[in-house]
Amino acid sequence: RNVSMSSFLFELLSWNLILSGFIGLVTIGIILYHYWWKLPHPQFPPGFRGIPVMGALPYLGKSAHTVMAKWSRDKFGPIMSVRFGSDDVVVLSTYDVIHEAFVKNMAAFQSRPHILLVNALTEGYGLAFPPYSPEFGQVRQFSLSTLRGLGIGKRSIETRISEIAQDMVKELDTLDGKPTNVKMIVGTSVANVICSIVFGKSFEHNDPAFRKLCIVLIQTIPFLLRLMSRLFFTYTVIISSKPGQHMCDIFQDFNRKEIEEHIENLDENEPSDYIDAFLIEMKKHSPDDPWFHEKQLLHSISDLFIAGTETTTTTLLWCMIAMLHYPDLQARIYNELMQEIGEQVLPSVDHRDKLPLFRAFIQEILRYKTTVILGIQHLTTKDVDIKGYRIPKDTKVTANIDACHSDPNVWKDPSKFDIHRHIDKDGKFILSRKVIPFGIGARSCLGEKLARIEIYLFLANIIKRFEILPDPKSEHLPPFDDGLSGLIHSPFSYKVSLKPRI
């Protein structure tokens, strides 16, 4: 009796175990299906879902943009989805679909996702990360027209940049051709352009407070942004740590001091920079307006410096690497500048129609070395249909700008650096609307015009004054087809010898 009782109990227990195991598995299956595999909509773009919790993250490797470009070309098409953690992000990989979304359906794609850490630092203010609202739209429009040169005094943006480019050449001259990593000198000059537009003045390269600001901008922030795109947690720890806070304080104290000086000396009839223009605009709004407010001004300034310094500096550093790899091209561009502008005349934007080689070189750099490889993420403001797919409201959307610049259906032999793809049979420069390093649409780069003039004038001044030569001590040229990928694709650090001409 005892035996049959125990076998009955054992059977009951194992049935119970089997049943609860089964129920447990079904529950886990339902949870997994709903949270990790169920598409947000039956017509949501197809894509790569990876593994639970991590999504596609472990599969993206060192350069996510290249891996995603391959998935898009080989399997999923120009509109696909990639699961980042537990978020389904729509990734757009050709010019046509980026244009269809960000330009033709501008209103639906003009917001930004909420990023907890960015929000903690900016309190929701600034120019690059706030989600769209009509009030933010006003601040954006105001900043855009101010940066385009409206309402900031008599000196044009071009004059300011040209003066700073000449200062940079003087700094580079002091190196006397000695092989040097010129990132700090170029970056300081780029930051000075923003100082000139935002503060109405530029600084000596060795001014101690400005130098500190430049180190934060050119070294610390890019390093942290790279970590952020790789290891979000580490970034959070660093930024909330004491040294992290100290770094933010250096930056904000510098800007705060400038705002205070501007409030004291404001001449409403003659605004001379972005801060003056903003303070005057503030007076037209109610003191309770949270957007035309000092806090917003402070964060707008930070965003202009952060968005404008490393991007432009990196592009110029890639230009110099290209010159090292293609010395014959360097000689041809130098000859073009000398023939069309001459030795004594300063380069200006007015000369551009006479400089097809030089302009083709810049456009090819902007295509071949996409700086902000994946742009900045957008967020949909409503349900929207693109090429037969449904993208629901509040979906994160990324433009793979690098994939668009290496699309074999648009660019013949895209992995080849070839400036002649931008020159027609009569030797004229062809402006391409499909080279979109600054993004397109309602959230495209606010500093595009500024950056384009900077790259043109800085580079023209460098090429006219120096022969760009490799470091004779280095066995290899700095790589042109590889670099550090994060938010920004930048070259590995390198030295260059700038040998003064004449």
Ligand code: HEM
């Ligand atoms: C070569 C230099 C530069 C490149 C390649 C570049 C590229 C970009 C890209 C791809 C975006 C995101 C577009 C999108 O979300 O669709 C962006 C946004 C932005 N850029 Fe630039 N940028 C450069 C220089 C500058 C400069 C010089 C400034 C200002 C001084 C600036 C200020 C901004 C701001 C404020 C935004 C955010 C716009 C918004 O969210 O509405 N950028 N930039």
